[in-house]
Amino acid sequence: MTDRGTRVAVAHYCEGAGHASRMLAVTRALETAGYETVLAGGGPGRTFVERNGYREYEPTPVDLIDGYQRGNPVTALAGAAPALTGRVRDYAGWLRRERPAFLVADDISAAVAATLTRTPYYYLTHDPAGFYTTTAERVGARVRNRFAVATAELFALPKVWTGAPTIPGAEVVPPIAPAGGALDASVDVLVVPSAFTVSEDRLRTALERRGRSVTLVGGDDWTVAPSLQPYIERATVVVCSGYSTVMEAAVAGTPCIVLPHTSEQRGVVRALADDVGFYAAASVDDVVSLLDRVEAPTPRPNGVDRFVELVVEHAGR
Template sequence: MTPEIAVAHYPEGAGHATRMLAVAKALERGGATVRLAGGGAGTVFVERNGYEEYEPTPVDYIDTYQGGSLRQVFAESVPKTASRVTDYIAWLRETEPDALLTDDMFAAMAALRTDVPLYVLKHDVPALYDDRVERAGATFHTVFQHAAARDFFYPTVWPLSASDPEGVTRVPPVALDGDAHERGSHDVVVVPSHYSELDRIADVLERQGLDVVDVGSDEWDAVPSLLPYIRQADVVVCSGYSTVMDAAVAGTPCVVHPATDEQAAVGDWIERFDVDGFTVAEEPLDVVEAVASPPDAPAFENGAAVIADAVLDDLAERAPDEATAGPGGPGEPGESDAARPDAAGDDGGATAAATGRIAATARGAADRAVAATAAVGTALRASVLRGRRYAAAAGRTIASGATALARRIAAACRRVLAAAGSAAAAVAGRIRATGAGCRRYAAATAAVSAAVVAFTRGTVRARARRTRRGLAGGASAVASAVGRCAGGVATAARAGADGATSLADRAASLGAGLKRAVPSSE
């Protein structure tokens, strides 16, 4: 059976989309059917590669935090996050994929909520960040996704280090390949990120007589893949990690000019490990100098096929077990729609009933007001008849006034009824809006809660592993100490035995001397 795999990318910057597109194409080459989602800046590349994608509510934490403040994060990004999670939940429930492969932690939360098998592709691990808030966020989504996912793929250009997350699967850099273009070779490709501008650097390089392809210029039209352009260049200038991985796969020397905190951290790691094929330039002048004397070419394979093969093999191996499992997964009962906190209830009937009750109450009040007014009019007429002393004209005037009063009261009641109906409709609208908002936040809260549970579970497991390693090391040290002690005792025993033997020999010698001395004295 052909697996159907959902592939979702994070919306900040275009690089997330190109990475996930590379893996999506590799999955298709492996025989899978893919569905894409993500939105944001990468949508144009999705369309250029002939795909349509589902676009959940976009978020931009880089803009609201690095370019704003924590207050802006809570005012803008957090509400959009709730909407994004619930959008993903609805999409996954509608499409029912066999698995989700993503670099979007909000899609991962939705997968955890909907019991869709999860695979994660992530490079921005906690050690990349110096800012405490960013490091805390990276720690949460790394530990949570590692605990929730069947596999956590970690694409890098630097070697294995103690800063790598424990238990992840290291893979080569991931790049979106494409058909060769007709332009031919060129000197430099300048690739700004969504958050950087490299126009001035491109202008300076062109004034030096270099043939420059400036991806950030107004004349540039987006292409399905940058890799063919980078492959045919002598050097590439970039800010983001996606182009770093493109250059690594293309085998083109790369000058990194960071713009965001994450990009600066990537640059720090490239310098720390002295990665072949890359140099980091903090200032524009440093970029120009580095282009004039670029580093040696890098040499890496493309990790997209590695990830696709791993996912497809894992799904194939688990398929027989999952075919006999319940809808909630092996050993887990499925969750009915009625049990979901975000399941859509039939609030339309309840709203209509509430509106009807309000309208009926208003109509009853109007009827009672008319009846009371009529009773007042009748009593007045009876008083007029009984009090023959009053003039007939006065009686008619009073009766007429009572009738007019009744009409006015009835008209007022009708206005109250109309206003009550309008108010009821407004209340019903607000109830529907509030209900939808409550369902959305309930779903997001449930997904985030599940993520927190996974994060806690992952943290506990990591600490347990470290504790076991510590206990094993302590036991080894105790065993070594006991061995040394036993050796010391054995040495002392041998020394004691040697001393006893020597003492016995001396005693025997003394006894023999005494024995010889006794006969001689006789």
């Protein structure tokens, strides 16, 4: 039986595969540091987790995007309360069964469960209240962040941008991305959909009419890959909406056009407004008009090793 001191738990949020992608990068770094890992999270990231050779526990799923992030946060939160309660309960049961030395998570439900089960945990998120424009969303972000700052062993904030917005009490680390790798393919425009506000088919058609070659992640001709990072490294430009892909493009030094869908994503593009290499678009026409005007960003260091270094250092005290 594995020594409890070497077994750690990793939990990712369940909305979008990007959370699974970043926490898989953390998982691999923890394993390199000598830990055995157990994973949990579920949602769209499950397929990606399995493609990387892992199995994970799936707690009750939660979906806040349609309500909370589209302008009706109070109603959405009330409607999601049973699922949130169930997710915390499921995580707590999982932690009691696994009895890890500590938890690493980007899911606030896992953070609450860790606190309830007295499991030390390390938190990784990019959710400052300054991203949001409504009072309810700002209050929600402050409550989440203050809870984690007060109860986590370490709260890490992976930032592509500099300066505000930030999270008081959080340790800033470079953006998180999986390891890169060789790719035997050419990539021009890489489209990474995440509930785009525009039609993916219309976007692809418009780009191809401009003579551009399009690789659509999740399209009919797409095979699930263990990591998008090799594709992002090879791409001429990335079109996305999620912050995980933005971080991966920042590490790769690849220009990135962002089509924000949620209020959080709109906050990201505001934070990146003065950073070369990152561009905001609201329509297919915006994307097309930007294609020939993008500049590559200065590649950022990958923050995975720094984050895990901080976790290992703290856990060894």
